[in-house]
Amino acid sequence: MIDRALLLAHAVLGFAALFAGTHHAAYAVLSALERPRLRALRRFMWIAPAAMVAQAICGLAIYPAYRLRVRAMDFDLNAPALVRLFELKEHLAALAVALVIGASLAGGCDRSRQARWPIAALSCAGAAFLWAAALIGLYVTARHPL
């Protein structure tokens, strides 16, 4: 029961992180294109990292239950390709956490012109990894939820 509640929280917070990361990437690119969105970048400086950390905590909390009830009892026996796909999702999510938090904090604090494109690139990479992780996570959960 608690695991399913955590799975739902992981999904909702995951979408919050996904859209916060995507918005940050869009604002960072606009800033790099000489249309600065300083207020938005300052706002997403805390929204994106907070959503990322919250969804990561929920995901880590249900990972042992996935390992026991989904992977060991189903995927290892019937769908080994899904095991590798889920592992790819976990690695992409870990890299996305670092990229989104780093780009968000840099975008909110650094006003220099030469930092705009590097921040936009880091933020876009983080958003792309987040989208990949979210889609893989949805696919795996559709095959076998907790």
Next chain:
Amino acid sequence: MTRAAGAGICAFALAYLLADALHLPVLVYDPATGVVTTSRMPSGLQMRYFGDLLLASTAGLGSAALFGRLPSRIPVAVPAWTALVLVALDALYYLYRLAGF
């Protein structure tokens, strides 16, 4: 700040990749027994994901804190683009593993 963030992401990506590729000893958790130990090669149901994350996060935060305090003449783009290259290497490594090699 962007230099520190780039350095932090570089260290995170490098530590995360090396921990797995070189089988560095990390904390592993056994969800069946609830026991946490240190191991290079998890067996059975043991999970090393938490340990890899802990190692990479420590490296990333430490590197960002160190780089943020040091005066640097390195252009801001260098750590950021280096971070992207390292992250891309990580992604390629895990895609290669996904293919089952």
